[in-house]
Amino acid sequence: xxxxxxxxxxxxxxxxxxxxxxxxxxxxxxxxxxxxxxxxxxxxxxxxxxxxxxxxxxxxxxxxxxxxxxxxxxxxxxxxxxxxxxxxxxxxxxxxxxxxxxxxxxxxxxxxxxxxxxxxxxxxxxxxxxxxxxxxxxxxxxxxxxxxxxxxxxxxxxxxxxxxxxxxxxxxxxxxxxxxxxxxxxxxxxxxxxxxxxxxxxxxxxxxxxxxxxxxxxxxxxxxxxxxxxxxxxxxxxxxxxxxxxxxxxxxxxxxxxxxxxxxxxxxxxxxxxxxxxxxxxxxxxxxxxxxxxxxxxxxxxxxxxxxxxxxxxxxxxxxxxxxxxxxxxxxxxxxxxxxxxxxxxxxxxxxxxxxxxxxxxxxxxxxxxxxxxxxxxxxxxxxxxxxxxxxxxxxxxxxxxxxxxxxxxxxxxxxxxxxxxxxxxxxxxxxxxxxxxxxxxxxxxxxxxxxxxxxxx
RNA sequence: GUGGUUGUAGCUCAGCUGGUUAGAGCGCUGGAUUGUGGUUCCAGAGGUCGCCGGUUCGAACCCGGUCUUCCACCCCA
Numbered sequence: 001x002x003x004x005x006x007x008x009x010x011x012x013x014x015x016x017x018x019x020x021x022x023x024x025x026x027x028x029x030x031x032x033x034x035x036x037x038x039x040x041x042x043x044x045x046x047x048x049x050x051x052x053x054x055x056x057x058x059x060x061x062x063x064x065x066x067x068x069x070x071x072x073x074x075x076x077x078x079x080x081x082x083x084x085x086x087x088x089x090x091x092x093x094x095x096x097x098x099x100x101x102x103x104x105x106x107x108x109x110x111x112x113x114x115x116x117x118x119x120x121x122x123x124x125x126x127x128x129x130x131x132x133x134x135x136x137x138x139x140x141x142x143x144x145x146x147x148x149x150x151x152x153x154x155x156x157x158x159x160x161x162x163x164x165x166x167x168x169x170x171x172x173x174x175x176x177x178x179x180x181x182x183x184x185x186x187x188x189x190x191x192x193x194x195x196x197x198x199x200x201x202x203x204x205x206x207x208x209x210x211x212x213x214x215x216x217x218x219x220x221x222x223x224x225x226x227x228x229x230x231x232x233x234x235x236x237x238x239x240x241x242x243x244x245x246x247x248x249x250x251x252x253x254x255x256x257x258x259x260x261x262x263x264x265x266x267x268x269x270x271x272x273x274x275x276x277x278x279x280x281x282x283x284x285x286x287x288x289x290x291x292x293x294x295x296x297x298x299x300x301x302x303x304x305x306x307x308x309x310x311x312x313x314x315x316x317x318x319x320x321x322x323x324x325x326x327x328x329x330x331x332x333x334x335x336x337x338x339x340x341x342x343x344x345x346x347x348x349x350x351x352x353x354x355x356x357x358x359x360x361x362x363x364x365x366x367x368x369x370x371x372x373x374x375x376x377x378x379x380x381x382x383x384x385x386x387x388x389x390x391x392x393x394x395x396x397x398x399x400x401x402x403x404x405x406x407x408x409x410x411x412x413x414x415x416x417x418x419x420x421x422x423x424x425x426x427x428x429x430x431x432x433x434x435x436x437x438x439x440x441x442x443x444x445x446x447x448x449x450x451x452x453x454x455x456x457x458x
Numbered sequence: 459g460u461g462g463u464u465g466u467a468g469c470u471c472a473g474c475u476g477g478u479u480a481g482a483g484c485g486c487u488g489g490a491u492u493g494u495g496g497u498u499c500c501a502g503a504g505g506u507c508g509c510c511g512g513u514u515c516g517a518a519c520c521c522g523g524u525c526u527u528c529c530a531c532c533c534c535a
Contacts, residue, residue, distance in 0.1 A: 006508095006525080006526080009525085009526070009527090057533090059459095059532070059533055059534090060533085060534090062459075062533095063533080063534085102535090130535085132533095132534080132535095134533075134534075135459085135532095136526095136527080136528085137528070137529065137530090138528065138529080139535080140533095140534075140535080141535090144535065145535090146535065207533095296533085296534070308535095316535095317534070317535070318534075318535065319535070320535070321534085321535070343535065344535080345534095345535030346535080347535070348535055349535090372493085372494085374493075404492090405492090405493050405494055405495095406491075406493095406494070406495075407495095408494090408495090409494050409495035409496090410495055410496085411495090412495065413495040413496055414495090414496095420494080420495080422493070422494080424493060425493090426493085434493095436494070436495090438495070438496085441494095441495090441496095443494090
């Protein structure tokens with residue numbers, strides 16, 4: 001009995017037209033990565049489990065796909081641990097590898113391992129799939145692509161400026177207008193927590209603040225209270241809810257609010273430089289907005305935090321994110337290397353572009369020319385012609401059998417082929433081939449010996 | 459991980475309080491049209507109603523489980 005085929009939850013097959021569209025996005029992203037001086041690298045699909053564990057927080061650990069050890073792994077499990085039924089202590093006994101969860105941590109590992117072969121500052125880009133054992137939703141898959149650009153070995157804020165420009169360049173090229181790049185700084189968040197006297201609750205504080213968009217001021221205050229942040233501190237945070245105006249004005253208000261915090265002031269100073277410089281340079285299609293409620297991002301970020309929101313009206317989570325991490329390589333034994341990078345969420349950008357119908361129609365064109373097959377002799381002549389068309393860069397083929405002309409034309413139509421070439425008995429005798437323009441329906445003949453006129457007419 | 463939601467032809471979906479051979483549109487195949495597609499007309503093929511089990515004389519429909527889809531949490535691209 002044939003079993004009904006299926007693929008695992010949260011994974012997808014891609015049809016030719018989908019691959020064409022994905023490659024269109026990847027091509028543009030890659031082009032700009034290289035224009036900004038980033039070099040490509042690749043890392044394995046799976047890493048040692050302990051390379052990944054503990055780098056993404058407790059929630060992240062849960063979402064890492066663990067790979068079961070090979071062989072008789074069950075025999076090696078400690079009886080006591082087995083009896084405890086505690087998954088966490090079992091991991092180390094039955095799994096020592098895991099699918100990569102993002103591209104940043106493997107990159108940090110890569111930098112440490114290859115530090116003597118790299119020229120610092122090192123700028124790399126990487127476009128590869130990652131896996132998360134998440135529960136799928138719209139725009140959320142268990143296997144998806146990230147397109148990352150990071151630079152390590154430079155603590156210059158010019159890098160942050162360039163990364164925002166990079167975002168802008170890519171989205172402009174994709175014609176994806178109305179994208180908002182949200183900017184914040186971990187130091188500002190730390191400073192706020194410090195100023196209001198909730199320094200020990202930094203994580204709970206920022207997680208609550210991050211929900212501002214969703215649950216509003218009242219909800220945020222409530223969530224903070226539930227998490228055990230003193231009412232007095234929550235009241236002190238009041239000015240944050242009232243931040244208004246341009247980026248410069250928001251920074252002015254923040255600067256006052258954080259004047260007593262060294263870290264906070266530093267964070268304000270950094271954002272002032274970044275936004276000021278970008279103001280001078282200008283952005284083509286993106287809006288840069290300082291957003292103190294932006295707290296997301298993995299917990300290794302230490303400076304700037306970036307998140308990219310899809311154009312208004314499109315319901316989609318962030319389509320990109322990034323930030324600065326001062327000590328990610330430190331975990332692997334290489335101190336004092338600062339890194340900063342951004343990520344493009346290919347799959348979500350795809351969905352947004354699809355919804356806004358931003359893909360060029362020509363992407364569907366997988367074939368430029370189809371030659372009708374009239375029989376062995378005619379097909380041979382067609383094959384000779386096709387060879388010349390191919391070397392001229394035209395995607396061409398001869399229909400493989402002398403099926404009904406009607407059927408062959410229908411095939412051409414379904415494949416969106418713009419030109420159909422006919423070489424039948426008559427054409428062969430005259431030494432011609434007839435080109436039919438499928439859109440206009442007009443036909444024109446050219447000499448078989450010299451197809452250049454046709455090629456040049458395209 | 460928690461709560462909900464969805465599944466019927468290749469696709470989009472009908473299918474009444476359970477009742478006999480499960481329907482439509484689009485698509486597909488063939489013909490009208492022996493060297494011309496997209497329009498039109500005619501004909502045809504295609505379904506273990508996600509899967510497993512239960513209730514019932516009888517289940518696409520009711521119940522349980524499971525897988526999948528999507529959604530809200532959680533978290534994130």
